[in-house]
Amino acid sequence: MAITYKQIKASLYNILAISTIALVAACGTSANDNAMQQEASPEVEFITLSTGNAGIEKKYPGTIEGKVNVDIKAQATGYLAAIYVKEGDYVKSGQTLFRIKGDALNAQISNNEAALSAALANQATAKLEVEKIKPLVAGKVVTDVQLQTAESNYKATVAAVAQAKAALNAAKINADFSVIKAPVSGYIGRIPNRIGNLVTPADANPMTTLSEIDEVYVYFAMSDADYLRILKGGKSNSEKITGVDLILSDGSLYGIKGKLETASGNIDRTTGTIAMKAIFPNPDKFLRSGGSVRVVINTALSSVMTIPMASVKDIQDKFFVYTLGDSNKVNMQPMEIAGKSGQNYLVKSGLKSGDRIATNNIEILAQGMVVKPKVARP
Numbered sequence: 506m507a508i509t510y511k512q513i514k515a516s517l518y519n520i521l522a523i524s525t526i527a528l529v530a531a532c533g534t535s536a537n538d539n540a541m542q543q544e545a546s547p548e549v550e551f552i553t554l555s556t557g558n559a560g561i562e563k564k565y566p567g568t569i570e571g572k573v574n575v576d577i578k579a580q581a582t583g584y585l586a587a588i589y590v591k592e593g594d595y596v597k598s599g600q601t602l603f604r605i606k607g608d609a610l611n612a613q614i615s616n617n618e619a620a621l622s623a624a625l626a627n628q629a630t631a632k633l634e635v636e637k638i639k640p641l642v643a644g645k646v647v648t649d650v651q652l653q654t655a656e657s658n659y660k661a662t663v664a665a666v667a668q669a670k671a672a673l674n675a676a677k678i679n680a681d682f683s684v685i686k687a688p689v690s691g692y693i694g695r696i697p698n699r700i701g702n703l704v705t706p707a708d709a710n711p712m713t714t715l716s717e718i719d720e721v722y723v724y725f726a727m728s729d730a731d732y733l734r735i736l737k738g739g740k741s742n743s744e745k746i747t748g749v750d751l752i753l754s755d756g757s758l759y760g761i762k763g764k765l766e767t768a769s770g771n772i773d774r775t776t777g778t779i780a781m782k783a784i785f786p787n788p789d790k791f792l793r794s795g796g797s798v799r800v801v802i803n804t805a806l807s808s809v810m811t812i813p814m815a816s817v818k819d820i821q822d823k824f825f826v827y828t829l830g831d832s833n834k835v836n837m838q839p840m841e842i843a844g845k846s847g848q849n850y851l852v853k854s855g856l857k858s859g860d861r862i863a864t865n866n867i868e869i870l871a872q873g874m875v876v877k878p879k880v881a882r883p
Contacts, residue, residue: 546833546874546875546877547866547876547877548866548877548879549827549835549863549870549876549877549878549879550863550878550879550880550881550882551829551861551863551878551881552812552813552861552862552864552880552881553859553861553862554812554852554856554857554858554859554861554862555858555859556808556809556810556858557808557809557811558805558806558807559805559806559811559846559849559851560747560803560804560805560806560846560847561744561803561804561805561844561846562802562803562804563802563804564752564799564801565725565726565727565800565802566798566799566800567724567783567797567798567799567800568724568725568795568796568797569721569722569792569793569794569795569796569798570716570721570722570723570724570794570795571692571716571718571722571794572718572719572720572721572722573689573716573717574714574716574717574794575688575689575691575714575715575716575717576711576714577603577687577688577711577712577713577714578706578708578712579682579685579704579705579706579708579712580679580685580706581605581610581679581680581682582704582705582706583605583606583607583609583610583683583703583704584606584701585603585604585605585606585699585700585702585703585704586604586605586606586607586700587603587700588602588696588698588699588700589602589603589604590602590696590713591693592693592694592695592696592713593692593693594692595690595691595692595693595790596687596692596715597687597690598687598688598689598690599686599687600686600687601684601685602685602687602713603684603685604683604685605684605685605704606683607680610676610682610683611680613676613680614673614676614677614680616676617673617676618673621669621670621672621673623669624662624665624668624669625666625669628659628663628665628666630662631658631659631661631662632662634655634659635652635656638652638655639652685712687715688715689715689717691716691717692715692716692790692794693713693715694713694714694715694716695713695714696713697712697713698712714794716793716794718787718790718793718794719786719787719790720784720785720786720787721784721785721787721792721794722768722782722783722784723783723785723798723800724768724780724782725780725781725783725800726776726779726780727778727781728777728778729772729777729778735802735804744804744805744806745804746765746802746803746804747803747804748762748803749762749763749764749765749783749800749801749802749803750762750800750801750803751763751792751799751801752798752799753796754798759785759791759792761785761786761787762785763783763785763786764783764784765782765784765802766781766782766783767779767780767781767782768781768782806846806851809843809851809852810851810856810858811846811849811851811852812826812849812852812856812862813848813850813864814848815864815865815867816862816864816865816867817842817850818868823839824839824841824842825837825838825839825840826838826840826862826863826867827862827863827867827870828856828860828861828862829861829862829863829876829878832875833875833876833877834873834874835870835871835872835873835874835876836872837870837871837872838856838860840853840854840855841854841855861878863876864881865881
């Protein structure tokens with residue numbers, strides 16, 4: 506059967522109508538998908554990176570020592586007879602602390618005084634002998650040899666007198682050592698001995714320690730890397746020490762700032778650290794020698810970028826952030842961290858000024874995800 510022109514025309518109209526309906530349906534589906542995707546996109550806050558100033562604080566455990574720490578040791582041997590102070594007392598320079606029983610020392614003084622008297626008597630006798638022989642030599646009754654012998658004996662007695670005097674002075678000094686006085690003002694430490702104990706100059710432990718704490722030193726160890734960073738920063742003005750603080754053992758902050766000094770010129774090979782000390786005034790005698798504290802060194806950096814710690818994802822010790830790209834899609838960007846400043850990280854590499862960084866909802870973000878960007882609140 507032959508197909509007429511009208512039938513062909515009708516078929517074309519039908520094909521065109523079906524195509525149009527399909528196209529409209531497809532467009533509608535795409536629009537609906539886009540709308541659904543926009544509705545499902547999370548709202549994410551972003552910050553724009555820029556360079557600026559930042560502060561860093563580093564904490565180091567340390568130990569307090571007085572400006573002057575003196576070990577009080579016996580300089581004479583004897584039994585401890587009296588203790589005039591208590592542990593923790595504040596004493597002034599010259600104040601009596603201990604007394605050693607001095608019977609043996611006083612007996613030594615008496616013995617040396619007797620020896621000196623004998624030496625003086627011998628000296629006088631030798632001098633009389635010289636004076637007696639001189640006229641006999643002049644009258645040629647005796648020879649010059651006898652006079653020279655007498656004079657030599659006299660010189661020997663003079664030396665013996667000097668020796669006896671020295672021994673007596675030494676005995677008196679030892680007797681003075683029986684009374685032990687404070688060489689400086691300060692606080693008394695532990696007193697291990699009791700009355701009746703034998704004390705000697707060779708004792709390993711001191712009778713007590715005396716600490717002058719108007720000013721205290723806090724000794725701590727700093728890594729050579731930190732030391733070099735601060736040293737270089739001080740010369741280039743890129744990093745400056747802005748303050749040295751002290752955190753006490755109860756976590757409170759000491760109210761007076763200190764200053765930093767090196768305590769050693771060498772780096773310890775075994776630990777890779779250098780000994781440092783922080784000096785703090787102690788007008789109220791609040792800090793005591795032997796206390797454990799933490800030294801806080803505050804430094805200021807210039808021309809650095811910082812990002813909030815909450816915006817950084819840590820995956821197997823590697824750090825990532827989400828940056829905002831074209832079409833509101835986020836990109837997972839690796840980065841390196843140079844350190845910390847409060848609640849922020851210091852950016853070492855991987856980011857640049859002008860990058861927009863997600864600050865919230867990073868746990869649900871993924872590479873290429875479409876988001877609704879918002880400006881982060883300050």
